[in-house]
Amino acid sequence: MSQTNETTPAAAPASADARPGDTPQALARETDLARALAAATDRVPRVLSIAGTDPTGGAGLQADLKSFAAMGAYGMGVVTALVAQNTQGVRGVHTPPQSFLEEQLCSVSDDVEIDAVKIGMLGSADTVETVRRWLSDVRPPLVVFDPVMVASSGDRLLDDDAEAAVRGLVPLADLVTPNIPELAVLTGGAPARTWAEARRQAEDLAASAGVVVLLKGGHLEGEDANDAVVRADAITEVPGERIDTKNTHGTGCSLSSAMAALGAWGLTWEDALPRAKGWLTDALRAADALNVGRGHGPVDHGVRTRHLARPSSWAREQWDACADVRAASSQGRFVTRLAAGTLERARFEWYLAQDLLYLDEYARALASLAAVAPTRRAQAFWARASQECLEVEAALHLSHAREGSPEAAPMTRAYTDHLLAVSARGSYAELAAAVLPCFWLYQAVGEELAEAARPEHPYVDWLATYGTDEFRESTRVAIELTDEAAGHAGPEERSRMAAAFRRSMELERDFFDAPCDALLEPQPLPQR
Ligand SMILES: Nc1ncnc2c1ncn2[C@@H]1O[C@H](COP(=O)(O)OP(=O)(O)O)[C@@H](O)[C@H]1O
Numbered sequence: 001m002s003q004t005n006e007t008t009p010a011a012a013p014a015s016a017d018a019r020p021g022d023t024p025q026a027l028a029r030e031t032d033l034a035r036a037l038a039a040a041t042d043r044v045p046r047v048l049s050i051a052g053t054d055p056t057g058g059a060g061l062q063a064d065l066k067s068f069a070a071m072g073a074y075g076m077g078v079v080t081a082l083v084a085q086n087t088q089g090v091r092g093v094h095t096p097p098q099s100f101l102e103e104q105l106c107s108v109s110d111d112v113e114i115d116a117v118k119i120g121m122l123g124s125a126d127t128v129e130t131v132r133r134w135l136s137d138v139r140p141p142l143v144v145f146d147p148v149m150v151a152s153s154g155d156r157l158l159d160d161d162a163e164a165a166v167r168g169l170v171p172l173a174d175l176v177t178p179n180i181p182e183l184a185v186l187t188g189g190a191p192a193r194t195w196a197e198a199r200r201q202a203e204d205l206a207a208s209a210g211v212v213v214l215l216k217g218g219h220l221e222g223e224d225a226n227d228a229v230v231r232a233d234a235i236t237e238v239p240g241e242r243i244d245t246k247n248t249h250g251t252g253c254s255l256s257s258a259m260a261a262l263g264a265w266g267l268t269w270e271d272a273l274p275r276a277k278g279w280l281t282d283a284l285r286a287a288d289a290l291n292v293g294r295g296h297g298p299v300d301h302g303v304r305t306r307h308l309a310r311p312s313s314w315a316r317e318q319w320d321a322c323a324d325v326r327a328a329s330s331q332g333r334f335v336t337r338l339a340a341g342t343l344e345r346a347r348f349e350w351y352l353a354q355d356l357l358y359l360d361e362y363a364r365a366l367a368s369l370a371a372v373a374p375t376r377r378a379q380a381f382w383a384r385a386s387q388e389c390l391e392v393e394a395a396l397h398l399s400h401a402r403e404g405s406p407e408a409a410p411m412t413r414a415y416t417d418h419l420l421a422v423s424a425r426g427s428y429a430e431l432a433a434a435v436l437p438c439f440w441l442y443q444a445v446g447e448e449l450a451e452a453a454r455p456e457h458p459y460v461d462w463l464a465t466y467g468t469d470e471f472r473e474s475t476r477v478a479i480e481l482t483d484e485a486a487g488h489a490g491p492e493e494r495s496r497m498a499a500a501f502r503r504s505m506e507l508e509r510d511f512f513d514a515p516c517d518a519l520l521e522p523q524p525l526p527q528r
C-alpha cells in the first residue's frame with residue numbers, strides 16, 4: 001500500500017558516478033542512505049523543541065525531549081507557555097512576555113548550530129509571530145510543525161484568534177503534523193470521518209502550502225491507526241495497529257519530535273515514519289504499565305532503552321541469543337494456525353496428548369530441581385511449579401482431549417530424554433537452564449496467542465492460560481532463579497547451562513512443529 005517519493009527533507013546532491021539504468025528514485029534513496037550513515041557516524045543532531053510544558057511529563061516540551069533522546073538526538077527546549085496540566089486536564093496557562101521568548105530563542109541560536117526545530121504549542125497569535133520572525137532570521141535547516149490546538153483532555157491550547165496565524169506559519173515548515181481536527185482547521189473543512197476524506201484534506205494542504213503533511217489516523221475509528229506521509233503528488237501510507245489503551249496523552253507531540261530527530265539524522269520523511277511509528281506503537285503498548293496519573297496517561301518513551309537500567313541477566317542474554325529459534329516457534333505453522341483458529345481439531349488433540357505425556361516428565365524435572373535447590377525460596381518455587389504443572393495444565397488438557405493411551409512421539413521422547421539426562425548428570429544450575437524455555441517460550445507465544453483468544457475461538461480457554469498474569473509471574477521468578485544460579489556458576493558450568501538452555505529452546509520449537517507433520521491416526525489420550 002505504499003508508494004515512495006524521491007524528495008528528501010533537505011535536497012540530496014546528485015551522485016557523480018550514477019550507473020546507467022538507475023532511477024532517480026533509487027539514486028536519491030541511495031544518497032539518502034549514504035547521507036544518513038555519514039550523519040550517524042559524524043555527529044549527533046542538535047534538535048530544538050519550541051513548545052509548551054507539561055509538568056506530568058507526558059506531552060509538550062517534556063515529551064519532545066524524551067522523544068529526541070529515544071531517537072539518539074541531542075535535545076534542546078524553548079518554552080512558549082507554562083501549562084499547569086496533568087493527565088486529567090489543563091488548569092492554567094502562563095505565557096511569558098514575548099521579549100523573553102525571543103531571548104530564549106536567541107540564546108540557543110546565537111550559540112548552537114541547530115540541525116532541526118520542532119514547533120509544538122504556540123498558544124497565542126503573538127507567540128506565533130515571535131516564532132515566525134525568529135524562523136525567518138535563523139532559517140534552521142529542518143522545521144517540523146505540530147499545530148497544537150486542543151489537548152487530549154479536550155482543553156484548548158490555542159486562542160481562537162490565533163488559528164489564522166497558525167495557518168500562516170505552515171508554509172515555513174518542511175513537515176506539518178496535524179491530527180484530524182487540526183487538519184480540518186488548517187484546510188477550512190469539517191473534521192474527516194474516513195481515511196479517504198482525511199487523505200484528500202492532507203493532499204489539499206500539501207499542495208496549497210507547499211509542505212509535506214504527516215497525516216495521522218489516531219482520531220479515526222476502527223482497528224487500525226494508520227498514518228501517511230502526504231506530498232502534493234505522492235502518498236506513502238504506513239499501516240499501524242490500534243492499541244487498546246486510554247493512555248494516549250502526548251502521542252502527537254512524541255511522533256512529531258521523533259520525526260524531527262530522524263529527519264535531522266538524514267532520513268527522508270518516508271523512511272522516518274515507519275521507524276518513529278514503530279517506536280511509538282511500542283511506547284503505547286507499554287503505556288498502561290507506567291501507571292502515571294488517573295486520566296489519559298502518557299506513553300512509555302523509554303520502552304526501548306529500559307535495558308540500560310536493568311542489571312545484566314544471564315538468562316536474557318541466552319534468550320536474545322536464541323532469537324532465531326523464537327522466531328521459528330512463533331511464526332511456525334502450528335502457532336500461526338492455532339492463532340488463526342484454523343488448526344484442525346485432530347492435530348490440536350494430538351498435540352495435547354503429546355504435551356500431557358511431556359508434562360508428566362517435565363513435572364518430575366521440576367521436582368528434581370526442588371530437591372537440590374540451594375535456597376528455601378527456590379525449593380518452594382520449583383516444588384509449586386511441579387505441582388501446578390500436574391494439576392492446572394493437565395486439567396486443561398484433559399478437558400479438551402479424548403481418552404486413551406498414546407505412545408510418546410519421537411519429538412516428545414527427545415525432549416523428555418534431554419530433561420532426564422540433565423537431571424541425572426547436570427547440576428542444579430544446568431537443570432534450571434533446561435526447564436526455563438518451557439516457561440518462557442510458552443509465556444511469549446502465549447501472550448501472542450492470548451491476543452487471538454476471541455470468545456468464539458475453538459480453543460479459547462487453552463489460549464488464555466499462557467497469557468495470564470500468574471503465568472507471567474511464574475516465568476519472571478523462574479528467570480530470576482536461573483540468573484541467581486548462573487551468578488554462582490563458573491565459566492564452564494555457565495557454558496553447559498547455555499547449551500542446555502538452547503537445546504530446550506530448539507526442542508520447544510520442534511515440539512510446536514510436530515503436530516503439523518504428524519500422521520493423523522486418531523490419538524486417544526492417556527487414562528489418568
Ligand atoms: N490507540 C492508538 N494505537 C496506536 N496508535 C495510535 C493510537 N492513538 C494514536 N495513535 C498514533 O499516535 C500518533 C498521534 O496521533 P493522533 O492521536 O492522531 O494525534 P494527536 O496526539 O496529535 O491528537 C499517530 O501515529 C497515531 O496513529
Ligand SMILES: Cc1ncc(COP(=O)(O)O)c(N)n1
Nearest residue numbers: 052059060151250251252253
Ligand atoms: C504543552 C502541550 N502541548 C501539546 C499538548 C497536546 O498533546 P497531544 O500530543 O496529546 O495532542 C499538550 N497536552 N500540552
